[in-house]
Amino acid sequence: MDVPFYQHDLGEPELEAVRQVLAGPILTTGEVAVTFERRFADYLGSRHALAVSSCTGALHLSLLGLGVGAGDQVITTPMTFIATSTAILEAGARPIFVDVEPETGNLDASLIEAAITERTKAIIPVHLYGQMCDMRAIRRIADRHGLFVIEDAAHCIEGVRDGVRPGELADTACFSFYATKNLTCGEGGALVTNNESLYASMKLLRLHGMTKTAADRHKEGYQHWDMTALGWKYNMDNLHAALLLPQLNRLDAKLESRHRLARLYEERLSGLKDISWPQNIPGSRHARHLFPIWIDRGRRDRIIASLQRSGVGVVVNYRAIHLLTYFQQTFSHRAGDFPIAERIGDQTLSLPFYPTMPDEHVDWVVSALRSAL
Template sequence: MNKVEFYRHHLEQEEIDSITAALGGIFLTAGPLTRRFEAEFADYLGCRAVVGVYSCTSALFLCLKAFGIGPGDEVITTPMTFVATANAVLETGARPIFVDVEPGTGNLDAERIEAAISDRTRAILPVHLYGLMCDMRRIRAIADRHRLRVIEDAAHCVEGTRAGVRPGELGDAACFSFYATKNLTSGEGGAISVNDPELAAELKLMRSHGIDRDAADRYSGAYRHWDMVRMGYKLNMFDLQAALLLPQLAKIEGRLARRREIARRYRGALTALPGVELPREIEDSVHAHHLFTIWVDPEHRDTILSGLEAAGIGVAVNYRALHLLTHYRERFGFKPGDFPVAESIGARTISLPFYPKMSDSEVDRVIEAVGVLSRES
């Protein structure tokens, strides 16, 4: 029996034709396709500007630097996330300050944020975990009271909304990922959405060495000398990434509908299983359905993981609590018990196969295997 892979991309002939056409053009780096993607993605998100970058990690780093965050500063974020979120803070010289998460969702617990604010705090960096948005109205209100920036890690949440708010609508910036397993993918890639044109212009400078004319400008029309006007980096999106992304934008809602259907099948079958808990859904929210995770007894989690793999089911863990990973323990002295809700979720999490190309029979195989293993545990 064939394996049910943890993830399969959904790139089709349209994407192949698009990147083939790009390969036949002049620009392989940031050029007209990057600009077109930025414009179309901004239109989809309903924001004033999008800045295409190499990855979501790049996006987070650039936003932090653009807001002047560096050594001696603190950024409040969550320990229930991929390492890139906190690593981007460390890369600026600032320190991530972890705040525990909501037990039902795994998202940053807004109730706990103000207790972690100090005179060194410069920003709040919430993560919209699995595709469910954080409570951005409350987070924005806290940030405004304390004059803090808000940078949203929306790597999981292109399509999401909560209480009528979309990613980037209340934050100073939102950062997106187009990594290989994301709902929109170019293998690697990222973007920043903003509603401040001056910030967008600054980010565009920073993503390309700090020079005032990008590749498309330098090689279009009459030659004009360029200048380096600030410190910058090499973190731009390029046209081959944009060529893969552009055709997918038109399909994003249809693919969300299929993931939503798979999620309903999973929830309907798995909710009543012994020892299996599902993250809570929030009313008045549109879940982006990037990941589908279950939470099981920590004593049996790794046994169930191994059993699923033995049954030909691809699995992952998104995520173990970040503060207990070796680098963070050794550098900052974190220990078990520091953020007990995140630790509990991290010890119980299993991510199941979840993508539009899954057939109903593959979904049924996953459900059956989880059922057998949960009853045996």
């Protein structure tokens, strides 16, 4: 049996939404993208949303909009996808890593203040696997030191912790609609903010710093536009937005399916020796983007090979960033700098996980894992 790591469930509603865009005159950013922004902001309880081409773009725009740049430092985690750090580098700043919680893999808020210097400008916590960081603690630290907070919520649209949702306590929160995400259009992203002036600044930076879009010119007739800032090409088009809109209606129902699947995995995996997984924070709602396990005793890579021979699709989320070649060569990071992130990076393995995954596929994955162990 072959069990894919992920399988989307896009279908007729998404096809019909795209057909409607194709029947109209505007394929680039227009009313469909604006409608998605409004509904996405409403879902999260935020005042404003900007649809963009990727979560990386959302992170970069957030940094630029907040004035983070050359000579600045941004505190973040080494246990995440590389884009969290490369967005900081693209803004001209430097990522400063702190280690993670051993129970969750999330940024350890208790370690942040020791890493703050006179050059620190912002904190980027990452809600790993779909479970939120301690945003109340991080906001208190940021307020004490006059720092911005940008949430990397690529895994965590649906998450809640301590009554707080992504974007509620941060200057911005950034999301991914990549091919395997809970809400997907293949490639895409968004950010939300409650700051009116910051929203206006980022909206300008999203499209070259131009004061008029193609949709504006179509609706109003040609008018001379101006370029008032050095912006980027990060806007989302109507076609990608059309794919996202029908999924918003199913987001909470799909989350329930993910929770049921996670419970099934936990039941089937209980009792297996040398296997653990991140703890769920009491009183929180996990977005359940991934189902990772941690494999003890240095066997992770051999287990990967065995599962793949059994037809099971697997992914590693993630190897510790600071040990990747670029970061070692550029910033002189070495093994031992962030031991908990390194341990997780050496042990972690994400099992197949998507809302329509049949129960018998879970049984097959667990059986293959038991044999591999």
